[in-house]
Amino acid sequence: MSITKNGLILGATALTAGSVALTGFGLHYSQTQAFVRESPKEIVDEVWQVINSRYVDATFNGQDWRSIRNEFLEREYASKEEAYEAVREMLKTLDDPYTRFMNPEEFRSMQIDTSGELTGVGIQITKEEETNNIVVVAPIEDTPASEAGIMAKDIITKIDGQSTEGMELNDAVNLIRGVPGSNVVLTIQRDNREIDFDLTRAKIEIKPVRTRIEEDPNVGRVAYIRLVQFSNNASAEMREAIAQAESENVNGYILDLRSNPGGLLYSSVEISRMFINQGRIVTTVDRVGEVDGHQANGRALTDKPLVVLVDGGSASASEIVSGALQDNDRATIVGTQTFGKGLVQSVRGLSDGSGLAVTISKYLTPDGRDIDKEGITPDVVYELSEEERELIASDRQKLGTREDGQFRRAFEVLSDKITRTAQN
Structure with missing residues (x-):
């Protein structure tokens, strides 16, 4: 999913082959022109403004979005990392797994991902809304995941022994990603059985x-x-x-x-x-x-x-x-x-090098x-x-x-x- 030309990427998944990416809806990329600011609080407000102007649901999941802005801006943030966590907490209130914040490293990885050169195990994953399960959308051909036999619709129940119950999609992606040559064990639920897949991460050219x-x-x-x-x-x-x-x-x-x-x-x-x-x-x-x-x-x-x-x-x-x-x-x-x-996302670069994927429309x-x-x-x-x-x-x-x-x-x-x- 590269972010050039009209930059629309379709999807609602994360690509664990070394980056976070979207597949399932259109994705539009644009770079904000804001200057990098000193206060970590500014990134919280920047994200709020983008959601306020572009998010597909004008009711914001039935919430008073202005009150949410006040709530998060009244807090004090000692570092960018604290602000990033607050942004993720704020976005979680939308109950939309496809509207996601990416820190600068994750955002750079996504941009690399769409060019077709990846690092990881080679699977697309999503978080099901009804079950909150981390589910494989598809393995990418000729990658460690596809060669090991991981299939679409497989449920990832553990990553290196850590349960994925209640886990955020970004957290699952970060656990699966890693340095080429290193290993990760994915525990897969398929039908009524669990299978462990010991995968060696690799550089992947699609x-x-x-x-x-x-x-x-x-x-x-x-x-x-x-x-x-x-x-x-x-x-x-x-x-x-x-x-x-x-x-x-x-x-x-x-x-x-x-x-x-x-x-x-x-x-x-x-x-x-x-x-x-x-x-x-x-x-x-x-x-x-x-x-x-x-x-x-x-x-x-x-x-x-x-x-x-x-x-x-x-x-x-x-x-x-x-x-x-x-x-x-x-x-x-x-x-x-x-x-x-069938959802469309806009992916924007933010003022400090981080990025935001926002669901902006649906396609028919x-x-x-x-x-x-x-x-x-x-x-x-x-x-x-x-x-x-x-x-x-x-x-x-x-x-x-x-x-x-x-x-x-x-x-x-x-x-x-x-x-x-x-x-x-």
Whole structure:
């Protein structure tokens, strides 16, 4: 999730691969122009002002926000660290895990994270509102977490033996992060069992797009494109992948967004435009009902049959793309219900080098669906069996091959679409 261009990052998760990041809603980054002040109290007021002017809920979770300002400014703070704790306490009253404060180190890490170079174990996590559980949104491919077999929807119950019950998301991230080569043990609850994963932290470089050509005697060549994150360079790599596939005369595409936790909003819009020639892609709505819509621009790179693979780890930007393709009748969605993160955040640099992520709006699919907490329902539901999940978890090379049940089903659907297209 990099913070450049329109800087909109989609998501509501923290990336423990060495930084704090957002995936599930759009994220807009802007740097405040305030001067660094001597009084730690000033950062408290600066955060209050941003929330007061931009927060999506004009009732501030049913609170008197001005009284809260008075309460926190009447306190004395001996250090910036005390002010930072007060800021976190103030934000906690909003009951919004996605509106978060980042100290200068965490904010710098987030900026590095979105460039695609990370340090850590390689998982996206979130804190569920209903249960307060720390939950894995998705492991990032070819990282310690994915290679160990950690899966989307796993619940992290302990970090190095410390219970996560009642733990804040930032605290969990800080415990999981660390120096490359060092170890961290995550205790995972999956179904009715607990599993310990001893992970070695590493430097992680994310290549967002992976592609290959699948040959089939009945339908010819099919391009399989796996997108693992909507990072800064994802749209450029996707454009190259489609151009290469078109040069090889493919007859259709499978776009794999499984376990893709999201990323930049503009990246999701640009990639949608590569497949959709006309129509709306996504709409964002703020607290006063102002609407900002993103449309296709008549420059689609292909109109060939398309199937999109999704699962419970497909969040935010992944849901924008799959929702846009579904509502515009451009693709058939195959897999399982997506994660359901449809909020937009603005990320701002503060005067002392710290940062603030603020929920400022929600996004809707072209048909006006609010998918937050709901997700995208596939057109063709295919749930992997426990045996199939374990097979892929034990050997990630099988993902996107005929040994992958969801891929097989997607290929069947695409083959039928290609055949019908050829007959028309």
